[in-house]
Amino acid sequence: MLKQNKLKIILSSILVLGTISFYIFSNKEETIHVLASADYPVTENLDEMAIESDLVVMGKYVKLDSKWNMARNPKDISQEDPENYVEGHIYTFKVDYVVKGNIQNKKMIEINHRYSETIDIEDGDGNVEKATNLDPLYIQPDLNAKYVVFLKYEPTQNHYYKAIEPFTVKINELDKVELQSNLLSSVNKAKKNEFKAGNKTFIIDNEIHKIQDNISGMSIEELKSKINQKK
Amino acid sequence: MKRYAVLKGIGTIVFGSVLFCNSSFAYELEGYKMPATSTSYKWGSNLDSGSSVIKTGFIDAMTNWENKTVWNDFFYNSNSLNTLNSWYEVSSSYYGRNTSYGVSDGVADYFKSEVNSGNSNITKINVAKSTATHELGHAMGIDHNDINSIMNSARNREVLYMPQTDDINGIAAIY
Ligand SMILES: [Zn+2]
Numbered sequence: 001m002l003k004q005n006k007l008k009i010i011l012s013s014i015l016v017l018g019t020i021s022f023y024i025f026s027n028k029e030e031t032i033h034v035l036a037s038a039d040y041p042v043t044e045n046l047d048e049m050a051i052e053s054d055l056v057v058m059g060k061y062v063k064l065d066s067k068w069n070m071a072r073n074p075k076d077i078s079q080e081d082p083e084n085y086v087e088g089h090i091y092t093f094k095v096d097y098v099v100k101g102n103i104q105n106k107k108m109i110e111i112n113h114r115y116s117e118t119i120d121i122e123d124g125d126g127n128v129e130k131a132t133n134l135d136p137l138y139i140q141p142d143l144n145a146k147y148v149v150f151l152k153y154e155p156t157q158n159h160y161y162k163a164i165e166p167f168t169v170k171i172n173e174l175d176k177v178e179l180q181s182n183l184l185s186s187v188n189k190a191k192k193n194e195f196k197a198g199n200k201t202f203i204i205d206n207e208i209h210k211i212q213d214n215i216s217g218m219s220i221e222e223l224k225s226k227i228n229q230k231k
Numbered sequence: 232m233k234r235y236a237v238l239k240g241i242g243t244i245v246f247g248s249v250l251f252c253n254s255s256f257a258y259e260l261e262g263y264k265m266p267a268t269s270t271s272y273k274w275g276s277n278l279d280s281g282s283s284v285i286k287t288g289f290i291d292a293m294t295n296w297e298n299k300t301v302w303n304d305f306f307y308n309s310n311s312l313n314t315l316n317s318w319y320e321v322s323s324s325y326y327g328r329n330t331s332y333g334v335s336d337g338v339a340d341y342f343k344s345e346v347n348s349g350n351s352n353i354t355k356i357n358v359a360k361s362t363a364t365h366e367l368g369h370a371m372g373i374d375h376n377d378i379n380s381i382m383n384s385a386r387n388r389e390v391l392y393m394p395q396t397d398d399i400n401g402i403a404a405i406y
Contacts, residue, residue, distance in 0.1 A: 033335035035261060037369045039327040039362055042384040074277055074319040074348055083276065084318050114322070119330060152323040161323050203335075207261065209375035209384060 030200045034121055036133055037207035041164045042183065044211045046223070050230040053150040053163040055101035057109070058171070058220075061141040062092040065110060071117075077156060085118040090159060091141055099148065099227050111149065112159045113138060123200050136191040136206040137165060137182050146171040148223065169215065169223070177223050179215040183208055258401030259374035259382070263334040265342075268301065268406050271308035275316025277348070285317045285346045288359030292367050299394050300402040302371060312341035313370070315363075319349040326350055326388070327362040329369035342370040352388070361392035368394070373401040 043049060050056060071084035093111050095103060103109060114135045121129045141147070150167040151160035162168075166181035181187070191206040215223075272293075278286045293305040325347050333340030344366035352358045364381050376382050380397045394402075 031335060032333060035263065035331045035334050035339075037261075037329050037375070038325065039365050040324045040384065041326075044385075070320050070322065072319045072321060072349065074317070077319060077321070077349075081319060084320070086320050088321075112321075114325070121332065154321060154323060157321055161321075164324060207369070207374060209377065 030124065031203060032121060032123060032200060033203045033205065034119065034131075035205050035207060036119065040137075042209070042211060043164050043166075044214055046215050046226055047230050049150045049164055049167065050100060050227040052152070053100060053167075054153045055103065055109075055151045055160060056099040056148065056227055057093070057095045057101075057103070057151070058097040058099060058146065058148050059093055059095040060146060061111075061143050062094050062108070063143070065090045065092045067115070070112070070114065087115040087117070088112045089115045093147075093149065093160075096146075099224055100231055101151075109151075110159045111151065112154075112157075112161050113141070114162075119204060121202055121204075123197070123202075129197055129200075129202060131193070131195065131202055131204060133193050133204045133206070136208050139168070139180055139182060141168075142170070148177065148220075166211075171220055175220045177216060177218050177220060179213050181211065183211045184213050185210045186213070257376065257378050257397045258380065258404070259376045260401065260405060261331070261334075261369065261372045261374045263331060263337050263339050264372040264405045265370065266338050268303040269306070270304070270313060271306055271311035272313045272315050273307065273309050273311040275314045275343075275345070277317045277319075278315060283317070283348075284354055284356055284359045285348060285363070287356065288346065288361075288363040289315050289344075289367075291360050292363035295364060295393055296367055296371070296402070300399045301406050302402055305367075314343045316343065316345045317348040318345050320347050321349050322347065323351060326353065326358070327366045329366040331370060339370075339372075344370050355389060357390070357392045358388045361386070361388040364392060364394065368398060368401075371402060372405045373398060 068088050069080045070086040070088040071081035073079040073081050091111050093109050095107060095109060115138050116132050116134045119131045119133050121131050123129055148169045150163045152163045154161050166179055168180040170178040170180055172178055191208055193204045195202055296302045297304060327346045329342060329344045331339040331342045346359060346362050347353060368382050373382055375384055378397055380395050382398060
């Protein structure tokens with residue numbers, strides 16, 4: 001009798017412990033950490049920004065015109081890539097002055113800004129999360145500010161793209177230039193994108209390398225003459 | 232004479248330690264590594280069949296890492312979790328990307344290295360090689376820097392496409 005009771009206690013303890021540990025393990029918070037790095041040309045040098053550009057213009061961003069998938073089907077680039085999504089934001093830019101290059105009689109050009117990309121992340125249970133990774137270099141253009149932008153022409157889409165990083169310079173009220181880039185040591189922009197799905201936390205960390213600012217504080221005339229020397 | 236010898240001694244130590252610092256700590260590390268210096272890979276959907284300048288770039292990049300550093304081997308296995316691929320992004324400035332997964336414990340579970348076939352410069356073999364070598368550097372665990380290195384974003388990709396001394400030292404420091 002006593003023996004049977006003992007057995008019952010042992011068996012039920014095992015059952016209870018088993019249930020608790022199953023509950024704990026199946027609800028375990030899990031973090032999936034991804035490190036994303038990209039290879040794009042970077043410079044700390046105004047001369048190089050000018051040399052890399054087909055077009056350097058002064059003017060203003062007018063509006064966000066459209067969003068599109070910059071990733072194209074490699075077999076037919078008129079189609080979107082079914083496997084990749086890279087969101088580009090196309091802005092209309094009103095040109096007031098051409099420093100380098102030629103846009104014929106056009107007053108408006110379209111400039112593409114890389115905004116985000118989708119990264120597939122396995123969650124360890126066989127599911128794939130489509131995670132949005134905001135581009136760590138993206139800066140939303142200020143529609144009220146004057147800019148000088150350093151661009152390359154892209155013939156397949158008839159748009160302009162950044163020539164190099166950095167590629168935009170703001171002009172302040174005193175006609176002095178302010179270099180724009182999230183790579184500047186002075187900029188403390190979050191380069192981490194974090195989100196939760198069920199009991200899993202996904203962290204995408206973007207690896208970036210800081211650069212020095214050798215441009216801000218120049219007068220707009222000084223900037224123009226330096227670019228003209230490198231035409 | 233004796234004082235000169237002491238000064239010379241101090242000078243040598245100072246100069247030597249400057250050299251030592253420069254040569255030993257110039258590379259930057261990601262903070263993770265691959266589980267072993269012998270790692271499998273498979274080709275992604277865009278590189279799986281046929282040949283291309285990007286595929287050649289990856290093959291040369293793997294050979295160079297194997298020959299020049301303590302990294303042992305990249306070997307093909309169609310079931311590998313590690314993927315080498317290309318994608319076509321309309322961009323004149325984006326060359327490549329690497330994503331390393333599950334890095335929080337210091338050892339990556341797997342990686343995906345990709346070269347952008349939409350970059351018009353990538354048709355130059357040295358540029359493709361430079362980009363592939365750079366992305367594999369990330370996969371193995373070395374990070375961007377601003378010295379003479381394959382991991383420098385400001386490098387001339389047509390000329391600098393081989394692992395440099397600091398890259399070799401970086402890989403040696405990890406494995
Ligand atoms: Zn990189």
